[in-house]
Amino acid sequence: MKKIGFLSFGHWSNHPAYKTRTASDTLLQSIDLAVAAEEIGLDGAYFRVHHFAAQLASPFPLLSAIGAKTSKIEIGTGVIDMRYENPLYMVEDAGAADLISRGRLQLGISRGSPEQVIDGWRYFGYEPAAGETDADMGRRKALEFLDKLKGVGFAEPNPYPMFPNPPGLLRLEPHSEGLRERIWWGAASNATAVWAAENGMFLQSSTLKYDESGKPFHVQQAEQIRLYKEAWKKAGHNREPRVSVSRSIFALVSDQDRYFFGQESDKSDKIGMIEQGKRAIFGRSYAAEPDQLIKELAKDEAIQEADTLLLTIPNTLGVEYNVHILSSILKYVAPGLGWR
Secondary structure, eight states: OEEEEEEOOOOOOOOOOOOOOOHHHHHHHHHHHHHHHHHTOOOOOEEOOSSSSSSSSOHHHHHHHHHHHHHHSSSEEEEEGGGOOOOHHHHHHHHHHHHHHOEEEEEEEEEEOOSSSSSGGGGGGGGTTOOHHHHHHHHHHHHHHHHHHHHHOOBBSSSOOOOOOOSSSSSSSSSOTTTTEEEEEEOEEEEEHHHHHHTTTTEESSEEEOOSSOOOHHHHHHHHHHHHHHHHHHHHHHOOEEEEEEEEEOOOOHHHHHHHTTOOOOOOOOEEETTEEEEEEEEOOEEEEEEHHHHHHTTTHHHHHHHHEEEEGGGGGGGEEEEHHHHHHHIITTTGGEEE
């Protein structure tokens, strides 16, 4: 069995072929898609966070709205760039969203990746401390977020408060018990995957990672996952680790599917530079008739190692067509691979 969710980047543009012409379209359709995904038996609804772009950027109002309209599906992010975040304010927002969903949040966070503007976090009022890089700052904020999610009091109460205080130091409210154990780290390297395990975070590995060996993407990603699991075991955590991988997978079961995705002939990984001096490998997409798709996916080592698969979706094609994409995977592909 494998948990299967979708991952939406939440694009919009005033383009004649798009079903998402505005931010409002994207937000409202994201809610509708999560509701529909739960109805067809999908396990998760996840959303990317990008700043300074015509894409989803403020996850907690969206996650709260989805939490209020669904009852079973996991709701998460993949990922929140911690360089842009106030960890304490984020604890309050995350706590509220998790309580609204009755404990279904699965928050993916990360130190961040190249964004739309140069050092965009500076516009949000943040600067790395002396001797820090922006990546260091992101990891430091992540650890502070994790610490404050524990719900342990740390703030000295006012002796003359507006409202009565409980005894002792005060914590942030609202506190959602158990959310600390449902935080995921988006790791692009083997080292940060190990760091995530040591700090008790689940692992999110996307469709790209740093090219650390020259091997095929799925092999490198599988090795990263194994290193993560070894580090988790060594750290002695008293719960089972979880790992998600993202993939673009399309079962070609209709003429429309073949029109949109059946023309892609290059089925190889790609090499590129996601930041200066960092060579990255980008995993291939999968698009084929269901029987062929099952054969190809069975050879993907990283998918086999993960307990959760996030299907990246073309959200601009609208709710109805994306439900079709997801339903096709559940109906024609997942059973053949033992995922259902």
